[in-house]
Amino acid sequence: MELTHRFTVPADVATTFAAFDDVESVAECFPGAEVTSVDGDAFTGGVKIKLGPISLTFRGEGEFREKSLAKDGSSGRMVLSARGKDRRGNGTAGAEAVVALRPGAARADGGPATDVEVTTDLQIGGKVASIGRGLVQEVSTTMLGRFTDCLEKKLT
Amino acid sequence: MTRIELTVDGAKVSDDVEPRLLLVQYLRERLGKTGTVIGCDTASCGACTVHLDGHSVKSCNVLAVQADGAEVTTVEGLATDGALHPVQEAFHEYHALQCGFCTPGMIMQAADLLAENPAPTEEQIRQGLEGNLCRCTGYHNIVRAVQHAAGTPGTTAAPAADGGAA
Amino acid sequence: MIPTAFDYARPTSVDEALRLLAQADDAKVLAGGQSLLPVLRMRLNAPDLVVDLGRIDSLRGIRDIGGGGAVAGGGGAIEIGAMTPYHEILASDEIRQELTLLHHAVAEVGDPQIRHRGTLGGSLAHADPAGDCGAVALALEAEMVIAGPSGERVVPAADFFQDLFTTAVGDDELLVAIRFPVHPGWGAGYQKFVRTAQQWPVVAVGACVHLADGKTISEARIGLTNMGPTPLRARAVEEALAGVTPTPEAVGAACAAAADGTSPPSDLNGDADYRRHLATVLARRAVLAAAGHPQ
Amino acid sequence: MTTTEEAPTAEAAHDGEIGRDRRRKEDHRLLTGRTRWTDNIAPPGTLHLAMVRSPYAHARITGIDTRDAQASPNVVAVLTGADLADTQGVLANAWPITTDQVAPEHKPVAVDRVAFAGEIVAVVVARSAAAAVDAAELVDVDYEELPAALDLKDAAAATPENGGALAHPDLGTNNSARWIFDSAEAGTGGDVEDAIAAARSGGILIEREYRQQRLIPAFMEPRSVVVDPTGEQITLWSATQIPHITRFLLAATTGVPESKIRVIAPDVGGGFGGKLQTTPEEWAAFAVARRLGKPVKYTETRSESLLAAHHGRDQWQKLTLAATTDGTVTGLKVELLADLGAYVALVGGGVPVLGAFMFNAIYKFPAYRFDCRTVLTNKTWTDAYRGAGRPEATFAVERLMDELAAELGRDPLEVRRQNWITHDEFPFTTVAGLTYDSGDYESATAQAVEAFGYEDLRAEQARRREERDPVQLGIGISTFTEMCGLAPSRVLGSLNYGAGGWEHAEIRMLPTGKVEVTTGASAHGQGHETAFSQIVADRLGVPYEDVEVLHGDTQVAPRGLDTYGSRSLTVGGEALALAADKVVAKAKPWAAHLLEAAPEDIEFAHGKFTVAGTGEGKTVQEIALAAFAAHDYPEGIEPSIDAEATFDPVNFSFPHGTHLCAVEVDTETGAVSLRKYVCVDDVGTVINPLIVAGQVHGGLVQGIAQALWEEAVYDDAGTLLTGTLADYLVPSAADLISFDAAHRSTPATTNSLGAKGVGEAGTIASTPAVVNAVVDALRPYGVHDVRMPCTPARVWHAIQEGSAA
Known part of the structure; x- marks a missing residue:
């Protein structure tokens, strides 16, 4: 399941890049998420997905597979991968998110802007993915939408 | 544990049960009413259908604690004084069962259907059985059996242990 | 499969239920249980506490609440307790005559066994985008009565459904009743499209229309099911229908906009394109049925 | 909608049992809820199993932490594949369709690698089913995901060189077997390539690709198994179609003597081929019960059943039909890929081969070639589902005949008439080599x-x-x-099938006149008790009500090859008829002796032996009592008129x-x-x-x-x-x-x-x-x-x- 979210941030690419680089701060935007440890580009944590009838707690680890920021600030890109499993052994989740940053059109006040594109390949597996019209997939999509909405608000 | 008291097939029973215990598990595991069976986990197949206070329900989709104070009739309580219920008779006569696993639920739902509508059309019978899956009969003979039972005296009056049909 | 262990409470009043919810960390409210129990059995949820509303008698019943109150329209209103099972709604002559669209939709919910246990309030609070009654509540411009720690509040259906499985009901609140304005003289049509009978709708459309002088559509309200994360109103269709003589061609043309502003899912039952198309066909059929059979 | 009475046909007028629309003997217990499903059985002290299953299609197991599960209330044991490795046996493939078939070893509980989502990685044993499920959630398995072979065509094309995903990397290929039938080579018809070439130059060529989607048998009764190892024998109750095959393979793969295993299929709620399997769950339960010395029980949930019980169909069919412009079919070429899933199931590899003989259907095709490959993927294994191979073949040819008619602009019935075998041409040997x-x-x-x-x-x-x-x-x-x-043992042998196709029956004439019949065909809804009673009642001339049919228990009916492939009546029913004829033959000297007549003067009709030309006689039931007492009978014969028979037909x-x-x-x-x-x-x-x-x-x-x-x-x-x-x-x-x-x-x-x-x-x-x-x-x-x-x-x-x- 691949999902793409796009938004624009009122800051230059380098500033936006730095904001994304702060895993703990970014995680605050995911409802129910917490980062328990950070070690260089790797981190561990959990996320409690709680929506309507569904309540699942995933624990796992993630890492930045790639981080590149053009020296001239013309582009930034990071690839973040994370995987986890449900606390009750009923499912697995894996995600690879590619964050692509490009300078956006200058703002009305003349300040810099960055166009952000987050492409997430989300894979829910195990029992939870097998039941009820892809309910868990739908829920995950919704949660991811809320996450990027929050990021957008946080950075703008 | 929660204390429950209910009437099952005419007999009063009481037990302490875990709140998470499903009615069908209570019937099967605690009361030995193994005539009622479990066919799925999503309330799709209807194999576990029983009557709860006179109405058909899927007993896998009701907690035992929710049945506290209620009257439950299972397929084992449907025959009265050794005589089969007209729906049971009709299922036999019209070969409306093969492996028989869906049969208890199918019979309980058919009995409920006829209690609510004593003279259903074929279409109404089919709609009335939409919550019960059968893999053997193709439903053809089930529909005929229910049509036949609809014309049989004694079908529409729910059995005494049923607590009466609404 | 058996659910995970939980504590169980069976309050006999709304106040008691609210107190339990306020104290609980992780509680689920059990109404008819027809959607909740499969979820618990699949262990997609493992609440600490289940609060069973089954013994709160005040939550059950169908009441004529007259023309006053918050509900506009002048035709009076009917209040349905949140814990009223579908089969009671289905058996009500009053609902069949005054809220025909609701009657039609309820007749299509699940299967007979589910309708014996399932409740209107339970399903609306569950807010499954494929549930039959959400779109109908929107089309009928129902109002939701929500009880909370600080008393009751009334939320229009349009503000009630917020997102996938998300409503205006807070964790410490309960949906206690649904009020439906009665629209004398309006016609109703409900079109549910399924692949097999007991399935959730692939798409469903509920329509109610008012015909001026019995000929021209003066006003229409259309609710869409499973065309996005929440039930939706097809506003573009409603606008296009105003003043239209309900011929198949004219209604069809107006209903071409049925999928405007929707974001239907793609799943095993159909892709989003197909659902968008289906919405236009079902909307036309629902509107024609509504216009052809005014009350 | 129409409701039409089933054709009563001429048999209804028959005065015997055969052809009568008897109401079923089985019904009463099923209608009143007195049925004996496996899940209803629980010997005292039964422990309950829950399976921990892989969420991944393909992964290496890098660690299993069972500590929390072991510590969970009422848990007796948590056993991994490594714990059971030496005793759990393997799941056998009984039909290697070629001598060089590639097949991975299939351990009931995975030991170091899982090959489909749903594969068992650990078994939790607890005092209640709920406790077992609770604890199963606490088993923490670490996996390292491996590339999964999922798409059938991609899997068939994958090689180590092209980097395609392999379902079992150690095998080096996903292609399990290739099986070809060519009418030119077999001498049953012409060369299909010639027919295609001719059609290409001046005839009609229909080329199509059809997908037989993957199906799930979805019998209504979820599978269930109970194993009781107490006493001298190990008893295994299972919701299975094949108690006899199960007993044989349990013995063959675990080393427990066959004589120490009793398998019982009690009332079984449907199968449709889906319970024609020896299952990881049965084998695991057997191993756990032996290890703990306690009765154990496992009943799957519906979601487990859909996930892990075998699936059916799942083929890609590439078809080329050649015809002349007048609509006469000149040849059919079939190229087929069959998805086996992760393992070669009991008869899974043979399913497409069963179809190979049927693509020509009722038609007189002069040339035919069938070329199939069975392919391993990281999905649930596939095996027989109602029809097994033949629905796929029939679908293809019947779709093609319609396409041919459409191409010709003719009525599809006419085109069929033009090509089918006419009634006066039977027996007819087809291009696939079968004789109808x-x-x-x-x-x-x-x-x-x-x-x-x-x-x-x-x-x-x-x-x-x-x-x-x-x-x-x-x-x-x-x-x-x-x-x-499905029978002729020699034919099955020629196709490399691992067993025969005979069926066995026994008739025990009880002294009270009741007739106890055993059959190796174990029913699961087909009404054997009724239909077999009719056959026996007819042949022996005893009342239908006096016949009791017993089946589904290897101790009661020790010999048998079970129920599948529409074989019960044609093979099992015939075995019974033959056994009944033997009873009559054995009873005849008794009758002669008791009636003081020469055996050649004794006639048998309607259950009674009479002396020709007199009214004097003895019923076969009276003779059964005489044989029981055995006070007075001819020299040189045994004091019994019981008989058994094994039938192996010469053809399908x-x-x-x-x-x-x-x-x-x-x-x-x-x-x-x-x-x-x-x-x-x-x-x-x-x-x-x-x-x-x-x-x-x-x-x-x-x-x-x-x-x-x-x-x-x-x-x-x-x-x-x-x-x-x-x-x-x-x-x-x-x-x-x-x-x-x-x-x-x-x-x-x-x-x-x-x-x-x-x-x-x-x-x-x-x-x-x-x-x-x-x-x-x-x-x-x-x-x-x-x-x-x-x-x-x-x-x-x-x-x-x-x-x-």
Whole structure:
């Protein structure tokens, strides 16, 4: 399941890049998420997905597979991968998110802007993915939408 | 544990049960009413259908604690004084069962259907059985059996242990 | 499969239920249980506490609440307790005559066994985008009565459904009743499209229309099911229908906009394109049925 | 909708039991809830099992932490594949279709690698089922994901060199076996390439690719197993079709002597091939019970059943049909890929081979080639599902005959008539090398056409087309035959099948006059107790009520090869008939002795031995009592008139039939609804018309469901998306109509009963009838095919694409 979210941030690419680089701060935007440890580009944590009838707690680890920021600030890109499993052994989740940053059109006040594109390949597996019209997939999509909405608000 | 008291097939029973215990598990595991069976986990197949206070329900989709104070009739309580219920008779006569696993639920739902509508059309019978899956009969003979039972005296009056049909 | 262990409470009043919810960390409210129990059995949820509303008698019943109150329209209103099972709604002559669209939709919910246990309030609070009654509540411009720690509040259906499985009901609140304005003289049509009978709708459309002088559509309200994360109103269709003589061609043309502003899912039952198309066909059929059979 | 009485036919007038529509003996216990399902059985002290299953399609197990689960309340043990490695045995493949077949070893509980989502990685044993499930959630398994082979075509093409995913990397290939039949090589027909070349230059060539989607048998009773190791024997109760095969393979793969194993299939709630399996769950339960010395029980949930019980069908078929411009078929070439899933199941590899002999169906094709590859993927294993191989073949050829007719602009019935074997040509040896012993396709078709109102429906179709009615009518035809009564042991041996095909029966004449019958054919809904009672009552001349049929217990009926492939009546029923004849033969000297007459003067009729020309006689039941007492009997014979018989037929049986289906297709929504379904099946002699009609109805719906509703769907990571009955769409009564199912009879010549078998007929025939009808409705819209299941979305898209073309 691949999902793409796009938004624009009122800051230059380098500033936006730095904001994304702060895993703990970014995680605050995911409802129910917490980062328990950070070690260089790797981190561990959990996320409690709680929506309507569904309540699942995933624990796992993630890492930045790639981080590149053009020296001239013309582009930034990071690839973040994370995987986890449900606390009750009923499912697995894996995600690879590619964050692509490009300078956006200058703002009305003349300040810099960055166009952000987050492409997430989300894979829910195990029992939870097998039941009820892809309910868990739908829920995950919704949660991811809320996450990027929050990021957008946080950075703008 | 929660204390429950209910009437099952005419007999009063009481037990302490875990709140998470499903009615069908209570019937099967605690009361030995193994005539009622479990066919799925999503309330799709209807194999576990029983009557709860006179109405058909899927007993896998009701907690035992929710049945506290209620009257439950299972397929084992449907025959009265050794005589089969007209729906049971009709299922036999019209070969409306093969492996028989869906049969208890199918019979309980058919009995409920006829209690609510004593003279259903074929279409109404089919709609009335939409919550019960059968893999053997193709439903053809089930529909005929229910049509036949609809014309049989004694079908529409729910059995005494049923607590009466609404 | 058996659910995970939980504590169980069976309050006999709304106040008691609210107190339990306020104290609980992780509680689920059990109404008819027809959607909740499969979820618990699949262990997609493992609440600490289940609060069973089954013994709160005040939550059950169908009441004529007259023309006053918050509900506009002048035709009076009917209040349905949140814990009223579908089969009671289905058996009500009053609902069949005054809220025909609701009657039609309820007749299509699940299967007979589910309708014996399932409740209107339970399903609306569950807010499954494929549930039959959400779109109908929107089309009928129902109002939701929500009880909370600080008393009751009334939320229009349009503000009630917020997102996938998300409503205006807070964790410490309960949906206690649904009020439906009665629209004398309006016609109703409900079109549910399924692949097999007991399935959730692939798409469903509920329509109610008012015909001026019995000929021209003066006003229409259309609710869409499973065309996005929440039930939706097809506003573009409603606008296009105003003043239209309900011929198949004219209604069809107006209903071409049925999928405007929707974001239907793609799943095993159909892709989003197909659902968008289906919405236009079902909307036309629902509107024609509504216009052809005014009350 | 029509409700038609099942054809009473001539047999109804028969004064014996055979042909009577007896109400079933089985019914009473099933109607009143006194049934003995495996899940109802719990010896004292039974422990309950829960399975920890892999969420990944393909992964290495890098660690299993069972500590929390072990510490969970009421848990007795948590056992991993490593714990059970030495005792759990393996799951055998009984039909390696080629000598060089590639097959991975299949351990019941995975030891270091999982090859499909749902594979068992650990077993939790607890004092209650709930405690076992609670603890199973606490087993923490670490996996390292491996690339998964999922798509059938990709998997077939994958090699270590091209980097394609391999289901079992150590095997170096996903291709398990390649099996070819070529009529030119076999000497049964010409070279299909010649026929294709000729058609290419001046005839008609129909080239199509059809997808047989993956199905799930979805028997109503979830599988369940109870193992009691206490006492001298280990008793295993299982919801299985094959107690005898299970006992043999348990012994063969675990080292426990066969004599120490008793397998019981009590009441079994449907199978349809889905319980024709030796399962990881049975083997694991057996190993755990032996290890703990306690009775154990495992009953799967429905979602586990859909995930892990074997699936069926799942083939890609590439077909080339050559014909002359006058519509005479000159050759058929079949290239087939069959998805085995992660392991080669009990007879899974052989399923396409069963179809290989059937692609030519009822037709006189002069040249034929069948080339199939079985392919391993990281999905649930596949094996027999009602019809096994033959529905796939029938679908292909019946779809092709419709396509040929469309190409020619002719009525599809006419094209079939032109090509089928006529009644005066039997016995007929086909291009696939089978000899069809009997049949009458013309009569069955004529009867079906009349009952259907074929001409009227064609007229209505024309009218709707003319009026551009948004709801179009389609008519589908399927004239099928099948090889069934899976038996001839020599033939099965020549196909490399691991067992024979005989069946065994025993008749015990009890002193009270009751007749105790055992059969190795273990029923799961087919009504053996009734139909077999009829056969025995007829042959022995005893009251039907006095016959008791026992089955499904290796201690009660020790010899048998179980129930599948529509074999019970043609093989098992015949064994019973032969045993009954032996009883009569054994009783005859007793009768002569007791009646003080010469054996040659004794006549037997209606259960009574009489002295020719006198009224004096003894019933076979009276002789049974005399044999029990054994006070007075001829010298030189044993004091028993009991008999047993084993029957191994010389050929398969070949039921056939004509199925006609009318559907209405709503071109606005793509919805397909059944309008009318008529079938006339020739299943040979009918023992019980009521049971035969029931088998046909049920079969029809399973075939119709393949056409319209059912499909097991995986996502691109190998997760089964149709994991509940809310997602895997088994139809209900509300989705169907009543059927007009009649039968005719040209008796089989391969058994004395004349029976041909009926269990699979409806399923085999109905799928192409429905799809042909859907396509027929949509031909004016430029539609030539709709992939199964013909969902409304697929139908609607097909119309859009067809109309745009």
